[in-house]
Amino acid sequence: MESVKNGLLNFCKGFGIWFVLLILNTRSGEANVNGLKIILDTILAVILVGSYRNGKYIALVVAALTTVVTFLPLHAGLEILLLIGIAVLGGILLKAAPEDTQESQTAGQESYIPESVADNQPTFWKSRNWLNPFETYIYSPDAGISIRKGIIRRTYITIPTTTTKARIHQGILQRLLGFCDVSFQNNYTGQQFGEDTLQNIRFKSARELMYML
The missing domain is CATH 2.30.29 (PH-domain like)
Known part of the structure; x- marks a missing residue:
């Protein structure tokens, strides 16, 4: 029962984070750009809800950069290229960042092995x-x-x-x-x-x- 509660709590947190990112990163009249941002926001929400501490820091940086790009008066094509570049940069940082030792918040029989x-x-x-x-x-x-x-x-x-x-x-x-x-x-x-x-x-x-x- 406790795992169900934790799952629901993480879902609510993730949905809340995704909704806030959606408000900050989207604007009207740009359907193609907004579609890319929705996918990116979903990935960021999953990382922010997870237990990977270094990943959370990188996700916050990516979210901040995408918000800045949204507020800049850019052409849709250039904005898409910048978003793709930011996403690639975030992926490189995630791959290069070392694993942290933060304990998982999930209970039960889950364990971490090499x-x-x-x-x-x-x-x-x-x-x-x-x-x-x-x-x-x-x-x-x-x-x-x-x-x-x-x-x-x-x-x-x-x-x-x-x-x-x-x-x-x-x-x-x-x-x-x-x-x-x-x-x-x-x-x-x-x-x-x-x-x-x-x-x-x-x-x-x-x-x-x-x-x-």
Whole structure:
């Protein structure tokens, strides 16, 4: 329940930040420019809500620069070029900025491990959330199910498969698209294991995973 509250709180924060940026960065009569700014504001809001401290500083700088560009009397084409340049500069700074040690505000079983350790695990099955390209799932008998989330700072979640069994869930829309969710149930208590699930993976891929388990 606490994770649901944190998720809703982060959503409200992100929406508020996005709305403020939208007011500061858009103006009437420039549909093409405003479309680019809406996408940029969404990315900035996601970074500002996250736990990557250096990323927040860079996002604030990018937001300030885009606001300045908005208030300048520039031609639409030149404004788009400046926005693209600012976005590229922000991306370079994000890539070059070192990871900070700020603790995640999320609770539960989420933990951070070096990416090299996760990548060295033998892979027997791999899939992704097809509605979220920044969320991937990997299975190996030794490591269990590994969930990788995030854009700037990644979160690694491990679900053991020796004490759990998988269950497939499909909604109406998922059945039409051929997707499904996979949750995990504790073998001893019969309760759902944590709140982490494999979301929007292909149904065929989910059946393959259940066969391997």
